[in-house]
Amino acid sequence: MATDNTFMQFDPTVPLDAAFYASRRTMFWRRRPVSPGLQMLLWSLRLYVVLMLAVVVIELARVLK
Amino acid sequence: MSAPEATVPTVPSHEDFDRASDRRMIERARRHGSSWFGIRVLLLLIGPGVITFLGENDAPSMLSYAATGAQFGIGFFLPFIVFTFMVGFVVQEMVARIGIATGQGHAELIFARFGGFWGGFAMLDLCAGNFLTLVTEFIGIRAGLGFFGVPPLLAVGGSILVIGLAISTSRYRTWERLVMALALGNAIFLPIAFLAHPDAPEIGHALLTWSPLPGGLKPDTIALMIADIGATVTPWMLFFQQGAVADKGLVPRDLLGARIDTLVGTILATVFAIAAVVATAPLFAHGISAGNFQAAQFAQALQPVIGRLGASLFAIGIFEAGLVAAITISTSSAYTFGEVTRTAHSLNAPLRDGRFFYAVLLVSACVAGGLTLIPGAPLEDIIILVNVVATLAMPPALLFLIVIANDSELMGPYRNRRLANTAGIGVTALLVASGLAFAASVLFPHLFG
Numbered sequence: 001m002a003t004d005n006t007f008m009q010f011d012p013t014v015p016l017d018a019a020f021y022a023s024r025r026t027m028f029w030r031r032r033p034v035s036p037g038l039q040m041l042l043w044s045l046r047l048y049v050v051l052m053l054a055v056v057v058i059e060l061a062r063v064l065k
Numbered sequence: 066m067s068a069p070e071a072t073v074p075t076v077p078s079h080e081d082f083d084r085a086s087d088r089r090m091i092e093r094a095r096r097h098g099s100s101w102f103g104i105r106v107l108l109l110l111i112g113p114g115v116i117t118f119l120g121e122n123d124a125p126s127m128l129s130y131a132a133t134g135a136q137f138g139i140g141f142f143l144p145f146i147v148f149t150f151m152v153g154f155v156v157q158e159m160v161a162r163i164g165i166a167t168g169q170g171h172a173e174l175i176f177a178r179f180g181g182f183w184g185g186f187a188m189l190d191l192c193a194g195n196f197l198t199l200v201t202e203f204i205g206i207r208a209g210l211g212f213f214g215v216p217p218l219l220a221v222g223g224s225i226l227v228i229g230l231a232i233s234t235s236r237y238r239t240w241e242r243l244v245m246a247l248a249l250g251n252a253i254f255l256p257i258a259f260l261a262h263p264d265a266p267e268i269g270h271a272l273l274t275w276s277p278l279p280g281g282l283k284p285d286t287i288a289l290m291i292a293d294i295g296a297t298v299t300p301w302m303l304f305f306q307q308g309a310v311a312d313k314g315l316v317p318r319d320l321l322g323a324r325i326d327t328l329v330g331t332i333l334a335t336v337f338a339i340a341a342v343v344a345t346a347p348l349f350a351h352g353i354s355a356g357n358f359q360a361a362q363f364a365q366a367l368q369p370v371i372g373r374l375g376a377s378l379f380a381i382g383i384f385e386a387g388l389v390a391a392i393t394i395s396t397s398s399a400y401t402f403g404e405v406t407r408t409a410h411s412l413n414a415p416l417r418d419g420r421f422f423y424a425v426l427l428v429s430a431c432v433a434g435g436l437t438l439i440p441g442a443p444l445e446d447i448i449i450l451v452n453v454v455a456t457l458a459m460p461p462a463l464l465f466l467i468v469i470a471n472d473s474e475l476m477g478p479y480r481n482r483r484l485a486n487t488a489g490i491g492v493t494a495l496l497v498a499s500g501l502a503f504a505a506s507v508l509f510p511h512l513f514g
Contacts, residue, residue: 017085018077021314024168026075029177029475038468045461046186048497052457055504059288060450062507 080413084314087238091319110322111329112241113164113309116393117157117302118150118330119248122337123390124205124383125198125448126296127254130338131363131379133289134345139268140276143339146293147272150335152495153297154327155488156463159470159481160303161323164310166479171307173404175465178472187465188405190458191300195398198301199433201451202387202394207437209384212364212377221434224388228430231392232423237312237412244392250385251333253378254340260375263343283513284506288453291503294496295452296338300462301397308400312411317479344379347371391430399426457500463493 034042077085087109094105133142160171167174172191176184203221210220231243278286306327315323345363347370364383368376396412402425403410409419416423436442467489470481481489506513 014082014085014089015077017088018081021081021084021168022075022077025081025311027167027169029174031180032178032472032474034179034183041464042183042461045464045497048500049190049458049461052500052504053454055507056450056454056457059453059507063450 078409079415079418080312080409080411083236083238083413084312088314088316107322107325110315110319111326112245113306113313113315114157114161114323114327114330115333116241116244116248116309116330116389117306118153118327118334119251119337120244120305120390120393121153121297121299121302122251122334122386123198123202123296123394124209124387125201125292125451126338127341127383127386128205128363128448129289129292129296129452130341131345133293134342135348135363135366136289137279137286138346138349139271139342141278142293142342143268143271144275145290146297146338146342147335149294149297150331150338152294152492153302153334154331155485155492156298156466157302157306157327157331158324159466159485159489160306161310161315161327162320162479163466163469163476164307165315165317165320165323166476168311168314168316169307170311170400170404170410171304171466171469172401174469174475176405178469178475179465183465184405187462188401190461191304191401192398194299194455194458195301195394196429196433197451197454198299199391199394199398199429200436201448202391203434203437204448205383205387206391206434209364209380209382209387212380217438220384221438224391225427225430225434227388228392228395229427232412232426233416235413235415235419237309240412241309241313244389247385247392248389249333251337251382251389253382253385254337254344257344257371257375257378257382258340260371260378261344261347263346268339268343284510287503287506287513288450291456291499292450292452294499295454295456295459297334298459298492298496299452299455300458301394303462303466304401305393305397308397308404308410312400312413320479341382344371344375391433395426395430395433398429399423453503456496457503459496460493460500463489463496467493 091106091109094102094109097105130146133146163171163174172184172188175187179187203224206224207217207220211217231240234240280286310323345367348366364376364380367379371379399422400410402408403419403422406421408421410422411419414422467481467486469475470489471486473480
């Protein structure tokens with residue numbers, strides 16, 4: 001992660017800054033473990049979205065009528 | 066804070082050098098230390114937040130505010146709109162902070178941290194929402210210019226040309242300044258509000274005292290309330306602002322500036338949204354039913370009340386709102402596509418390097434615009450419902466946002482504190498409750514009188 005010091009410790013020139021941006025852009029983060037609680041929450045909200053979309057379709061059919 | 070799994074040594078590309086030279090400009094202004102240069106630093110940092118919020122004051126949102134003013138006046142809805150924008154600020158501040166701490170886009174982080182399965186769902190919500198909203202932006206563009214007799218093909222084609230011109234510079238900074246200038250055109254709703262001869266003490270009273278909802282809580286009212294919430298918080302805003310913050314190259318040192326940028330965007334968008342409600346409130350006062358008005362009809366209905374000039378400005382306002390949002394929403398789709406496919410996703414990328422990014426941006430705009438040209442398509446009927454859909458798709462997006470904002474590995478010292486978490490969870494609960502209220506009003510309308 002970038003810190004304030006990245007720019008403060010040196011008197012950076014543009015190429016140095018560009019190298020910093022390149023490394024930040026290509027940084028790859030490993031997958032985090034998803035706890036059972038979080039997984040349940042994700043599934044609940046997924047179900048919520050599907051149900052709500054069904055409600056929207058019903059409302060849309062009414063509007064179009 | 067542990068290190069990421071792998072950091073591939075990378076040769077800086079064109080986009081990195083562009084970002085670096087923008088950074089030099091900010092640092093040079095910062096070194097001066099005078100208050101004048103302090104303002105200059107702020108002006109250099111401002112952009113993503115203002116564009117996001119003014120982009121969200123889009124055609125369906127402004128029509129939603131107009132419908133609100135015309136159907137219910139100002140008593141209940143002015144403080145309600147202020148409240149929804151406060152909700153918007155809480156969410157977008159988190160987004161800006163994540164963008165600054167990680168330097169990466171929202172889709173990129175969801176895929177990296179949650180994997181393709183959950184990432185795929187998030188993308189599905191985003192793509193569906195973005196496409197529907199983009200269609201309504203072009204409906205707004207068409208209707209706004211249609212008031213002046215501009216043929217639909219010219220209106221849609223011209224707007225796509227403007228989107229193309231904005232990205233043709235292959236420079237984020239130029240794009241940002243151009244879009245910000247266009248977005249400030251949202252201020253056109255201020256003179257329209259003045260032409261409606263508003264009663265200043267009444268507006269002050271409405272803002273300071275939250276009046277009861279005229280006519281009570283009915284199914285139509287709930288839909289409009291949710292549309293107004295969807296006019297301030299939608300999934301594309303998360304993906305766009307984080308992508309733009311990363312593209313601009315903001316670093317933790319710029320956090321205060323990014324917060325001010327988000328706050329300025331929130332305040333401007335709130336003022337312009339209130340102006341739209343105030344502008345159409347005379348229709349409510351004159352007892353004109355505006356429940357089923359569309360863009361051009363609103364302008365026509367307003368003409369006897371605020372004159373030809375006011376009606377013309379309203380039509381221009383809807384066109385402008387649609388154009389700016391078409392630019393920002395198609396850019397959010399393009400950022401997301403590039404982040405997920407790990408191809409170039411920067412407005413600093415030369416056309417050759419970022420060909421897929423620019424292609425997604427333009428093709429999504431062309432397809433959405435093209436749909437609005439199909440004769441007889443009942444697209445205008447969905448214009449208010451689009452904001453409802455945006456609100457309903459928001460809770461899962463907020464969950465990803467809150468989890469990422471609490472991820473100490475990604476965020477380090479910039480992770481959420483208790484206040485931000487309370488506000489974020491409160492907003493999510495509020496949106497879920499609003500969705501359930503909407504579902505109840507649709508499935509059991511008799512419960513709402």
